[in-house]
Each structure stands twice: as C-alpha cells, then as structure tokens.
Amino acid sequence: xxxSTFVQSRWPGVLSVLSxxxxxxxxxxxxxxxxxxxxxxxxxxxxxxxxFTDTHLLAQLGITLQRxxxxxxxxxxxxxxxxxxxxxxxxxxxxxxxxxxxLAPLPKIAxxxxxxxxxxxxxxxxxxxxxxxxxxxxxxxxxxxxxLVNGKLLWSAAAMGTSRVRALYKVILPACxxxxxxxxxxxxxxxxIVVLLAEMLASTNGLGHVLVSASRSxxxxxxxxxxxxxxxxxxxxxxxxxxxxxxxxxx
Amino acid sequence: MRNAPNLAxxxxxxxxxxxxxxxxxxxxxxxxxxxxxxxxxxxxxxLPRLGDxxxxxxxWSALGASLLRLAISFGLALAGGIALGLAIGRVPLVRSLVxxxxxxxxxxxxxxxxxxxxxxFGAGDISQVFVIATTATLPIIYHTADGAGxxxxxxxxxxxxxxxxxxxxxWRVILPATLPEIAAGSRTGIMMGLIVMVxxxxxxRNDGIGSLLFIYFDMGQNIDMYALIVLxxxxxxxxxxxxxxxxxxxxxxxxxx
Amino acid sequence: xxxxxxxxxxPALRLxxxxxxxxxxxxxxxxxxxxxLEVGAGEFVSILGPSGxxxxxxxxxxxxxxxxxxxxxxxxxxPVAGPGRDRGVVFQDASLFPWLTVGDNxxxxxxxxxxxxxxxTDAVADMxxxxxxxxxxxxxxxxxxxxxxxxxxxxxxxxxQPDILLMDEPFGALDAYTRSVLQDELxxxxxxxxxxxxxxxxxxxxxxxxxDRVVVLDRSPGRVHSVVRIDLPRPRIxxxxxxxxxxQEYVIALGTVxxxxxxxx
Numbered sequence: 060x061x062x063s064t065f066v067q068s069r070w071p072g073v074l075s076v077l078s079x080x081x082x083x084x085x086x087x088x089x090x091x092x093x094x095x096x097x098x099x100x101x102x103x104x105x106x107x108x109x110x111f112t113d114t115h116l117l118a119q120l121g122i123t124l125q126r127x128x129x130x131x132x133x134x135x136x137x138x139x140x141x142x143x144x145x146x147x148x149x150x151x152x153x154x155x156x157x158x159x160x161x162l163a164p165l166p167k168i169a170x171x172x173x174x175x176x177x178x179x180x181x182x183x184x185x186x187x188x189x190x191x192x193x194x195x196x197x198x199x200x201x202x203x204x205x206x207l208v209n210g211k212l213l214w215s216a217a218a219m220g221t222s223r224v225r226a227l228y229k230v231i232l233p234a235c236x237x238x239x240x241x242x243x244x245x246x247x248x249x250x251x252i253v254v255l256l257a258e259m260l261a262s263t264n265g266l267g268h269v270l271v272s273a274s275r276s277x278x279x280x281x282x283x284x285x286x287x288x289x290x291x292x293x294x295x296x297x298x299x300x301x302x303x304x305x306x307x308x309x310x
Numbered sequence: 311m312r313n314a315p316n317l318a319x320x321x322x323x324x325x326x327x328x329x330x331x332x333x334x335x336x337x338x339x340x341x342x343x344x345x346x347x348x349x350x351x352x353x354x355x356x357l358p359r360l361g362d363x364x365x366x367x368x369x370w371s372a373l374g375a376s377l378l379r380l381a382i383s384f385g386l387a388l389a390g391g392i393a394l395g396l397a398i399g400r401v402p403l404v405r406s407l408v409x410x411x412x413x414x415x416x417x418x419x420x421x422x423x424x425x426x427x428x429x430x431f432g433a434g435d436i437s438q439v440f441v442i443a444t445t446a447t448l449p450i451i452y453h454t455a456d457g458a459g460x461x462x463x464x465x466x467x468x469x470x471x472x473x474x475x476x477x478x479x480x481w482r483v484i485l486p487a488t489l490p491e492i493a494a495g496s497r498t499g500i501m502m503g504l505i506v507m508v509x510x511x512x513x514x515r516n517d518g519i520g521s522l523l524f525i526y527f528d529m530g531q532n533i534d535m536y537a538l539i540v541l542x543x544x545x546x547x548x549x550x551x552x553x554x555x556x557x558x559x560x561x562x563x564x565x566x567x
Numbered sequence: 568x569x570x571x572x573x574x575x576x577x578p579a580l581r582l583x584x585x586x587x588x589x590x591x592x593x594x595x596x597x598x599x600x601x602x603x604l605e606v607g608a609g610e611f612v613s614i615l616g617p618s619g620x621x622x623x624x625x626x627x628x629x630x631x632x633x634x635x636x637x638x639x640x641x642x643x644x645x646p647v648a649g650p651g652r653d654r655g656v657v658f659q660d661a662s663l664f665p666w667l668t669v670g671d672n673x674x675x676x677x678x679x680x681x682x683x684x685x686x687x688t689d690a691v692a693d694m695x696x697x698x699x700x701x702x703x704x705x706x707x708x709x710x711x712x713x714x715x716x717x718x719x720x721x722x723x724x725x726x727x728q729p730d731i732l733l734m735d736e737p738f739g740a741l742d743a744y745t746r747s748v749l750q751d752e753l754x755x756x757x758x759x760x761x762x763x764x765x766x767x768x769x770x771x772x773x774x775x776x777x778x779d780r781v782v783v784l785d786r787s788p789g790r791v792h793s794v795v796r797i798d799l800p801r802p803r804i805x806x807x808x809x810x811x812x813x814x815q816e817y818v819i820a821l822g823t824v825x826x827x828x829x830x831x832x
Contacts, residue, residue, distance in 0.1 A: 293417030563707050
C-alpha cells in the first residue's frame with residue numbers, strides 16, 4: 060500500500076531534472092534560444108543516436124576509450140602497488156606523504172606539453188596524462204586504507220601462523236578493497252575528463268578531436284555529443300564502481 | 311602559548327618539503343644528464359631560466375592575468391557556493407530539488423564545455439571565469455551543505471530563545487558554525503579551480519600561464535616551457551599553503567572540542 | 568492528583584492539558600498525556616521522572632521549541648507560540664557557541680536586546696563574577712571544563728533576565744563534586760534573583776535539595792504522577808539538611824515512588 064521509499068525520496072530529483080530538460084526544450088522550440096548557441100535536448104539526443112550508426116565516429120569513441128582504459132590500468136597498477144609498498148614501513152610512509160603533499164597541488168595538465176614533447180603526438184601522451192592524473196586518488200586511497208587497517212587483523216593472522224606476505228594478501232587487501240575501489244572510482248571520473256581534454260588540446264583523432272573540429276566549423280550540436288558521451292561513460296563508471304565498493308564491503 | 315607547538319611543527323614540515331623537493335630536483339638533473347636530449351632539459355638550465363623570466367614584464371602580466379582570473383572566479387564560486395550550500399543544508403525542499411542536478415553535473419568535464427561557453431560569451435575572460443567558477447563552486451556547495459545540515463540543534467534553539475530573528479540567526483550562528491566546512495570546501499575548490507584555469511587557458515589561448523605554456527611548446531622554446539611548469543607547481547603549492555594556515559586561526563575552535 | 572495553586576497571584580507558567588504525540592511507522596507514540604501544571608513567579612519547580620518519561624520533551628515545549636499536540640501553555644500571561652526571551656534555557660551540554668569567547672557567549676543575548684558598549688562589557692563582567700569566572704572572558708568553550716561551561720551557560724541565560732529559567736538536567740554530565748558546587752551556586756543565584764525555575768532531573772536528591780515543589784512524571788505515557796511540596800527552610804544549607812529528618816523523609820518518599828515506577832515498567 061505504501062509507495063516504496065526509494066521512489067518517494069527520488070521524485071523531487073527526477074522532477075527537477077525533467078523540468079530542466081522540458082524547460083530547455085520548450086525555450087528552444089519557442090525560439091527564445093538560438094539553436095546555434097544552445098541546441099534543444101531533442102536535437103542533441105538525435106545527433107548522439109546518429110553518432111552510434113556512424114562507423115567513423117564510433118571508431119573515434121573506440122580510440123578514446125582505449126586510451127582511457129590503458130591510462131586507468133596503469134594508474135590502478137601504479138597506485139595500488141606504490142600505495143601498498145609505501146605503507147609497509149614508517150620511513151617510506153613519511154616520504155610518500157611529503158611527495159604527495161608536494162606534487163598534488165601541481166595541476167597535472169601543466170605537464171601535458173612536456174609529455175607531448177617527450178612521448179610524441181599519438182596515444183602515449185594521452186595515456187600517460189590519464190595515468191598520472193588518475194593515479195593520485197588511487198594511490199592516496201590505497202595508502203590510507205592499508206595504514207588504517209586494524210592492527211588486530213594482522214595480530215590474529217600472525218597468531219594463526221600466516222606469513223607476512225600471506226597476511227597482506229588474505230587479510231589486509233580484502234579489508235582495504237572498498238576504499239581502494241572508491242579511490243579507483245574517483246580516478247576513473249578524472250580519467251574520463253582528462254582523456255577528453257588531452258584530445259581537445261593536441262590530437263588528430265578521438266572524441267576530443269571531434270569536439271574541437273565541430274567547434275571550428277560551428278556545429279554546435281556536434282560539440283555537445285562528445286561531452287554527453289564522456290559524461291555518460293564517467294557516470295556509468297562511477298555508479299558501477301560504487302556498486303562494486305558496496306559489494307566488497309559486504310563480503 | 312597554544313600556537314608555539316603548531317609553529318614548530320610547521321617549520322619541521324617545511325624542512326621536509328624543502329628536502330624532498332631538493333631530492334626530486336637532483337633526480338631530475340641526473341635523468342636529464344643521462345638522457346642528454348632537447349626534450350628534457352635539467353633543472354640546472356631550467357631554474358636559472360625561470361629566474362630570468364621572473365624579471366620580465368611578460369611573465370608577470372601572464373601570471374597576473376591568470377591569478378586575477380582565478381581570484382575573481384573563486385570569489386564568485388565562494389559567494390554562490392556558500393549561499394546555495396546553506397540553502398541546501400537548511401531547506402529540505404531545496405536539497406531534494408537541487409542535489410540531483412549537482413550530482414549529474416559532477417562527471418561533466420567543465421573545461422570541455424569551454425568551447426560551447428565561448429559561443430555564448432565570446433572568447434574573453436567571461437567564458438573562462440564561468441567555467442572556473444562553476445567547477446570551484448561544487449565542492450564548496452557540498453561541504454557547506456553538509457556542515458549547515460549537521461549543526462547541533464540546541465545551538466539554534468539557544469539563539470532562538472535569546473531572541474534572534476531568522477536572518478540574525480543565519481549570520482550569527484549558522485554561518486560561523488559552518489565555517490570549518492566552508493574552509494575545507496574552499497581548499498578543494500580553489501585547487502580544482504587552478505586546474506581548470508590552466509586547462510581553460512590552454513584551450514582558449516588568450517592570455518595567462520596556460521596559454522603561454524602552449525605558445526612556448528609550439529615555438530619549440532622547451533626550456534621556457536619547463537620553467538613555466540615549475541612555476542605552476544610553485545603557484546599550486548603556494549595556494550595550498552596559503553589556504554591552509556590562515557584557516558587555522560578562523561577554525562581553531564572546531565578542533566579544540 | 569492535581570497541582571496546588573502556586574502561592575503568588577499570577578502564575579509565571581500555566582500548562583493545561585498538554586499532550587504530545589509523535590508519529591510512528593505503525594502507530595503514534597504518546598509521549599505526554601494531559602499534563603496540568605502551574606508555576607508561580609519565583610518558584611523553583613523540579614520535574615522528576617525516570618528516563619524516557621518525556622520530561623525533556625515537556626521542557627522543550629515550554630521553551631517553545633516543539634509544538635504541543637494538544638493543550639495550552641501560557642507564560643507570563645501570554646500563550647507560548649515559539650521560543651522567546653521571557654523563557655531562558657540551559658541545556659545539559661551547555662550548548663555554548665564554540666566560536667565565541669566566554670565573554671561573547673554571555674554577551675549574545677544582551678546584544679540581541681540592543682545593549683552596546685560600556686554597558687555591555689559591565690553587564691558581562693557582572694555575570695562572570697556572579698558565576699565565579701572573572702578573568703575567563705577571553706577563553707573559548709573548548710578550553711573549559713564541563714562545570715565551567717555550565718557556569719557560562721547559566722550566566723549567558725541569566726544575563727538578559729528572562730522571567731522563567733528552564734534547565735534540562737544541567738548538572739547531569741558533571742562529576743559529583745562539581746555538581747554539588749553548582750547546585751549551591753544555582754540556589755544562591757535563585758535566592759537573590761527569585762525567577763521562576765523549571766528544573767528537569769532524574770535525581771531525587773537534587774530535586775528535593777533545590778526545589779519548592781517536585782512534580783513527579785510517570786512514563787509511557789508521561790503523566791503527572793504526583794506533586795510534592797518541599798517544605799524545607801531557605802536558604803538550604805547542605806550540611807544541615809543532610810542531618811535533617813524532614814529532608815531524608817522527602818528523599819525516601821520520592822525515592823520509593825521512583826522505584827515503584829521502575830518496577831511497574
């Protein structure tokens with residue numbers, strides 16, 4: 060008889076998102092907003108769907124996603140390994156803390172021209188930038204999680220005769236997994252943003268390049284599509300990883 | 311008396327930072343000498359070049375333009391963020407209507423919408439300020455809303471019973487009580503703003519450090535380019551420190567509890 | 568069981584048929600039912616009861632922070648519609664503003680009343696000396712002990728001279744020694760200022776020691792179980808009272824009532 064509280068708590072949100080879209084659409088249809096400046100959501104949706112039937116454009120999406128995947132893979136590997144390794148000893152912990160404090164405030168995008176210089180113009184600088192940008196949240200999350208692991212967990216494992224490495228594997232990592240996944244979640248969203256930006260700044264292919272060439276030809280609707288797609292990718296990764304973190308926490 | 315141990319800790323922290331930075335510079339120098347290539351000059355040439363550049367008006371006008379842009383954007387982000395954050399934190403209806411919209415905007419790359427924004431506001435500062443401000447304001451909104459929503463109700467009751475009207479209560483109780491969270495959000499906000507500022511300048515190529523960075527890259531002035539990267543690192547670090555220590559004096563009471 | 572008419576002509580506080588219902592998942596929770604109470608100007612009334620009997624809820628309704636489900640509350644002749652400067656409150660955790668100094672905390676209510684300048688600083692200094700905290704004006708609440716914080720809370724509330732003082736187990740979180748010191752200080756202040764006080768507590772000793780009348784509240788739902796007039800002379804001196812038979816009898820009687828209520832639960 061009672062409406063599910065899930066729906067009840069969400070209807071104002073759904074309502075506000077829908078009303079924004081409706082208002083936007085109406086304003087465009089009524090001519091209040093010039094379509095060259097801000098196309099209606101219907102037009103964007105149509106173009107986005109058309110995108111998926113265009114093999115050339117799909118290839119660009121593929122290129123972008125490949126770069127994203129490669130960069131994230133590197134970021135996860137480096138972040139988790141360094142995070143765990145550094146947290147094992149007090150001296151290395153301190154050094155890592157200082158390093159993070161020193162390097163985190165630097166806008167990593169500033170390194171991009173140097174990456175272009177040293178790694179060329181193709182995939183490598185983009186993958187590298189994604190890796191560097193996404194690595195920090197993953198590294199910090201892993202580092203903090205492992206340090207925080209209850210000493211008792213380690214004690215009881217030792218009491219049962221597990222070696223230190225096995226303890227790491229069987230006890231620490233499962234306990235830290237939710238936090239690590241949350242760090243990866245943040246890194247993934249950052250990665251989506253960074254790969255698009257990197258391609259916008261210096262690329263001859265990928266979604267970012269699609270955006271930039273659309274802006275040069277003033278095709279406004281086409282400019283929205285890469286943003287919408289990458290936002291959706293980021294949104295999906297965010298939700299999927301949040302789910303994974305919850306699962307990991309309940310095991 | 312209470313500040314003495316904090317000051318000693320600050321110096322110790324600074325020492326660690328200087329030592330680690332020196333170590334990084336040494337590693338960089340070693341790698342640069344070993345590779346011996348145009349595309350990776352070492353700090354031995356980059357740092358002196360940076361010193362020279364700091365004596366030129368060109369650099370300072372670029373840096374000034376960037377920092378002014380950041381300051382204005384951050385000011386707008388702070389004002390809007392605090393206002394919206396307080397509304398979300400104190401008025402449940404506002405929260406349920408606005409929060410989903412904010413959550414939706416989180417994965418949208420703000421700097422990537424700059425070309426679109428430039429169609430609306432032109433290629434000048436307004437577009438860049440718009441993009442930087444909207445990025446910086448998000449963490450401020452979230453932190454402010456969180457802090458404002460978690461205020462001890464009895465503090466508000468005490469103010470009510472002493473005759474505070476709603477507006478006075480907002481100014482004299484809610485705002486000070488939320489200040490620690492606002493400070494935390496501001497630190498995140500300005501760092502994100504810095505990143506978006508550099509990116510936006512790279513895209514718009516008007517003025518500012520980000521634009522200069524790519525100009526040097528295009529023209530093959532590698533040493534100048536690396537010098538700017540070091541400068542940006544220093545600017546980021548300075549901003550981080552700047553927002554950390556003065557905040558302490560405003561919010562010391564929050565940690566004393 | 569009805570409350571005897573308070574000795575003075577116009578009661579400072581009059582409650583009629585106060586009922587409080589909290590909505591619940593399946594049925595509503597009846598916290599308080601049909602409370603009648605009158606408190607005379609200058610009278611010290613304790614509300615005594617086991618935990619969960621709604622005494623704090625009752626106090627908050629008098630304070631105007633929570634609306635009543637039924638019934639009426641009149642304070643100083645006017646119906647209570649919300650919080651007001653005529654009813655000052657002291658909470659169990661002091662609820663001082665942590666970002667303000669002791670002096671600024673005490674000045675808060677005075678500032679709301681429009682006081683400024685030298686008059687303000689003098690008033691704050693007076694209050695500080697009244698609670699024996701002169702010299703602590705520039706300290707922050709985070710630097711004070713629990714007992715000192717309660718003193719500041721009392722000073723803050725009394726500073727702007729409300730007609731009625733509402734106190735919600737103000738000494739409950741303190742150690743026994745500090746508690747007895749503050750009880751004596753409170754009585755000393757009350758003897759001089761003669762404002763109506765409504766004091767919520769679950770301690771029988773405290774209720775008997777401090778009050779002119781003790782209202783015992785039953786629970787589930789909260790109802791007035793009994794009202795006991797404490798006929799002990801003022802000023803109340805602890806050492807003498809502890810040896811006084813009448814005092815001990817009050818404590819035993821009320822203690823028995825409380826235990827019976829616990830047993831019935």
